[in-house]
Amino acid sequence: MKIAIIGTGNVGGVLAGKWATKGHEINLGVRDINNFKGKELLSNSNTCVYTLEEAAKKSEIILLSTPATATVEVVKHLGNTTGKIIIDTMNVVMGRGPQGYTHNRGDT
Numbered sequence: 001m002k003i004a005i006i007g008t009g010n011v012g013g014v015l016a017g018k019w020a021t022k023g024h025e026i027n028l029g030v031r032d033i034n035n036f037k038g039k040e041l042l043s044n045s046n047t048c049v050y051t052l053e054e055a056a057k058k059s060e061i062i063l064l065s066t067p068a069t070a071t072v073e074v075v076k077h078l079g080n081t082t083g084k085i086i087i088d089t090m091n092v093v094m095g096r097g098p099q100g101y102t103h104n105r106g107d108t
Helices: 010-022 039-043 052-057 068-076
Strands: 002-006 025-030 047-051 061-064 085-087
Touching: 002 010, 002 052, 010 025, 010 039, 025 039, 025 052, 039 047, 047 052
Parallel strands: 002 025, 002 061, 025 047, 061 085
Antiparallel strands: none
């Protein structure tokens, strides 16, 4: 599979590494391709780095793994996601999330 990983921190970085070792094409989507967390992920030949829009365009699946506070800004930079599978692994941590969201529990 061709998977864009948007956010290369704790969750995105681990999934990128695991999926790359299983042979999936990993397209890291970052704001600055010269300076980003997780550069060591590029040691796997199945992993490349692109801008957010390029990574999304090259991929069938998009994993969003950024702080929830960045949701709106990140989505603005993905471009056309028609027909893509989007997996959201973002969490509202310490009450910080998009306006109107206070937590990620589904029981309220």
